[in-house]
Amino acid sequence: MIKIYAGIDVGTTSVKLIVLDSEGKIVFKDSQELSISSPRPGWYQQDPQDWWSAVKILLSKLSKTGIQTKVIGLTGQMHSLVLLDKDGNVLRPAILWNDQRCFEETKIITELLGGEEAVIQRLGNPILTGFSAPKMLWVKNHEPEIYKKASTFLLPKDFIAWKLTGEICTEPSDASGTSLFSVKENNWDEDALKIFSDSHIEPPKVIPSQAVVGAMVGAVAREVGFQFRPLIVAGGADNACASLGMNAFTENVMVISIGTSGTVILTNKQYAPDLTGRVHTFRHVVKDMFYHMGVVLSATFSLDWFSRLINNHDVGTLIEELKDTKPCQNGVFFLPYLSGERTPHRNPDARGVIFGLSGSSDKKTLTRAILEGTAFALKDCKDAIESLVSVPRTAKVTGGGSRSELWIKIVASALNIELEQLTKNEGASIGAAMLAGMADGVSVEEWNKVERVFSPDPDWSKTYGEAILYFREIYSSLEGLMTVTRRFEQ
Secondary structure, eight states, X not given: OOOXXXXXXXXXXXXXXXXXXXXXXXEEEEEEEOOOBOSSTTOOEEOHHHHHHHHHHHHHHHHHHTOOOSEEEEEEOSSOBEEEOTTOXXXXXXXXXXXXXXXXXXXXXXXXXXXXXXXXXXXXXXXXXXXXHHHHHHHHHHOHHHHHHOOEEEOHHHHHHHXXXXXXXXXXXXHTTSSSEETTTXXXXXXXXXXXXXSOOBOOXXXXXXXXXXXXXXXXXXXXXXXXXXXXXXXXXXXXHHHHHXXXXXXXXXXXXXXXXXXXXXXXXXXXXXXXXXXXXXXOSSTTOEEEEEEESOSHHHHHHHHHHTTXXXXXXXXXXXXXXXXXXXXXXXXXXXXXXXXXXXXXTOOOEEEOOXXXXXXXXXXXXXXXXXXXXXXXXHHHHHTTSOOOSEEEEESGGGGOHHHHHHHHHHHTSEXXXXXXXXXXXXXXXXXXXXXXXXXXXXXXXXXXXXXXXHHHHHHHHHHXXXXXXXXXXXXXXXXXXXXXXX
C-alpha cells in the first residue's frame, strides 16, 4: 500500500500545500495567496487568521480529490511573532520576520544579557530586529495593554499546529530564531526569558522536528471534509525545511534559495557560532545537526517591488526580455536593501539603491541590475560563511527565482560555483512533507534528485568579480546617509 504524506508551508506571500506518495511522487499541490500589511515604512504584519483560512481552503480542496493523507508536516516563515491570550485569542497582527520596528529593543536585550559577545556565546546569534524576542519587547513598550493579556507566543507554523491539534509547541529549528533559545543547549534560555518575567507569557514546549504533535482535531477534520484524522508533525523553520527538501541530510551541503528573501545555507555537524554576528547558526531539522545561514532580506521581493512600480508588469516577462543584455548593463547597480539587511551588514536602516542611472537606462537595464544586485548580496552571504568554514564548490538552488535559468546563471557566475537544479523545486513544503514521511519511518533520501547543473560563465564571473567590489563600495559610501533617511519615513 502506497502511503501519502503532505507538507504545509506558511510562507510570507502564500500558504502552500504539497502531497507526495511514499516514493516521492507529487500527487497534489496548490497554494493560497496572502496579503501583507505595511502600516509604516519598515513595518510588516499579517493576520494569523488569514494563514488559518488559507490552510483550511487547501485542505478542503485536498479532501475533494479523495486522496487520504496519513501524516502532515508543517513549515513556515521564521521569527514572525504571534501572541495569544489565555483563551487562545490572537491579540494583534503577527509582526513579520522582515519587520524593522524594534531596533531599540535589540539594543536593550543585548545590554541586559551582557553585551553582544555574551549574547552570541549564550544564544548562538546576536539579537536582530527580525527575531522574535525584540518584537515581543516592542509590544511590551508600545502596546502594554496587549502585552498584559499575552499568555504565550508562537511561530507561524506552530500557530497552525495549534489550530490543527489543540497542542501548543514548537521545535528547535524555529525556536533557534527567537533570541530566547540556546542553540547550543537545545532549550529555552532562562536568562533571556527573565526579560519577560513580569508577564504571564510562557514559551511553547519544544519537541523534536520529526515528533508527532497530535492527530487533527475531529471538528477541523469534519470542517475540511476529511473522513479521518491525519497526524500532524512538528516540522521545521522554512529555511531548514527548504534545505532538507534539497537533500541537505548530511554535513557540508550548501543550498542557495532565491525566494522572497535569499539565503545561503551550509549544514554542519559542529556548533560553530559566528562571533561577528554576520552569519546565523541554527538547529537543523535533522537531529544533532546545525546550519550556518546568510540572509538577504529582499530577493524575489525586489523584483516583485519593481513589477508593482511599473504597473504590475509580469515578472516572468521582465526576465524573458533580458536575453540580449550583458553583465552590469549600462553600468547600473542595485542594492537590494528594501527591508534593511541582515548578512553581512546587520543594518535595519539599510535602504535600496539604484546607482548609475543615465538617459540610456531602460526597463531591461533596471531589471538586470535587480537580478545582479540580489546575486551580489548572496555572494556577500557565501563569503561570510566561507570566512568561518570551508564551503563546497557546488550548491543546490531553490526558490521562486531559481525557476529562471538566467537568474541561476547570474548567481552561479557571481558566486563562481556550480548550481544544481533538482527535479523538484517546491521550497520548504517538500521538506515538511519529507519530515512527515520520516516521522512515519519512510526513507525519503531519493525523493528529490539532481536534474541539471549550471556552471558559471567565465566571462561573466570575471566581470562580476570586479563589480562586486564596486557594489560593496556603493554601500560603504552611502551607509551613513541611510540612517538619516529614517527621519523622513513618516
